[in-house]
Amino acid sequence: MPRVTFQLTLPPGTPPGTLFLTGDHRAWSDDPAGWTFRDGVLHAELPDGLLAQVKVRRVNPDGTTTEEGDPWGGRARAHRVVVRGDTTVPLTVPGWQDGHAGTARPTRSAPPREETVLDAPWGEQPVRLWWPEGHGGPLPLLILHDGQNVFDEAPTFAGDSWDAGGAAQALADAGYPIRIAALPVNEERNRRYVPFPIELNAFGSGADEYADWLKGTLLPHLHGRFGPVTAEDTALAGSSFGGLITAYAGLRDPGTYGTLGVFSPAVWPADFAFLRWMAGRGDPHSRVWVDMGDHEGSSVQAAQDVITLARDLTAQLAPHVRETRFTVGEGHWHDEPAWKERLPAFLRWWRTGPV
Template identity: 40%
Template structure:
């Protein structure tokens, strides 16, 4: 341990293991981390030769929640980050720094080489639509999952709209190859007499933060388009879904949900249009944006008939100190909204990170809470 500062650190030893066969012999390798803002090619994060291996030793403060990956750099390849088994983006590596530790890093691929499609994990009955938004002058890909009862009976069903739609049903389209498994969770509940439809709305790539975040934020290259996006959901997409499928179109039976900025989008959309969205699912919502403007805005937008779900993981952020703050914020928000909505459900994901695996683990609980609440 290093106690020369006012905090303790622990040395982490990273050793490169197996590398892809197409790795150049003159390659240099670096660690890229969330703690350093994912900056590429930092000299202090370069792996150095140690005999027949390449090693990096670096001290991090105890309590650091270290998200990291391996970067390769050479003349031909410039720089690129390691990928998954198919050459596509992989989930970040992760380690909570509690003591000195060693890590052997086996790299499966480099992302800038030719990749192959991930095998699909899509299950159940789905229909994919291309829906033009006059509000945004753009086309959205929308995937609708229907329960078995949709073809077996003449009943109508509640509907859940989901942001970041590519992550919801299928590994092949998921951002890092990890899906929420929403269809499997919904299938299980449908078999228990709690069916619903789900509408997964694929994000517009570079426009994600503009569509999802209703307030100014650093990094946005254009003004917020959140109002136009929510108008598209409520005014263009929802009427189409209600016409094409057997839905229960009233607000009580209609919900929207998402994670991170998508969780913020759900709060904004649900509270600004409570006559459309009766339930809001905010997974790890991005509450800090624009100096926590959502708190003041929400106080001015009561929704006395709405139901609100909030959650957060205990390992989100870059340190245990930061994640404690991130857990506190939704608790504070929940306490505020209990005064102005019908119901608030708060969940804490123990040892959950800010990623699809965590949201997949918490989604079945949210879905059951929403659907069982409709039965009361």
């Protein structure tokens, strides 16, 4: 197997402790055995073609473990590693997590114009709203899942956002204004987004409850406040499990959403139960965008297999919907920067047709 050398650069003031490497290639283990840095260097033998996301962790003198973070004490995006023969991988640690969840992160992207709260069966549901300046009436509506990740960076999972406001502003500047309603989710994400009982949702899916709320509470509220919007001008979109619930809700409730943005759909739960569930389902009035990055897997081959799966899913849908579009993000991993890059093309396709 290829020999991979990791070279570590630490931020000033790093506390004492044992530094080690973890990642998805070792199931994010907290055990430093065999993966400890010596004088800032770690040598490892890894499979050729491996696609790995890795982070540095520190075992403190009191036995606790601290993970690397961003410069403001929040979670940081993982380092990306592609193994192609012997290689050296520089790892620069920007900071260490300190429990503040990155609340001091500077904002690079446009925040929502307004945040409100609606009642839901699971409690209060925040709704983050954005619209272009000077457009107060009815506008085509985009509903986004994982609303904590789509606007400004401070509340995001790892400091990266979709910059949905920036993408929508560019669309408005081209003559196609839209309104965005983004729905943050908490630790119940797996229950809310996965339509099938699995260990991650404690074998109790809340996806139907969520889809019912979207159709029966969120849409009527937005129509009542801003004016009615036709199903044709209503889009639902999300990534990963957010892509899964997008496809599920759209096919479950035909005639509700004119466009579905299914980004990097995670369809593996319950032994790919979604693929069996969707057989024969469709919406003759709906357009469906499906995409996948070419680095969304544990290896180069696994990533190609995921692309094939997503392409086949699109082909299965094609006879049962108005239109489909499948695209592959070159060099894209399963993360916010990739979805940020693909969002503008989806928005243009939704509002203007082929891109």
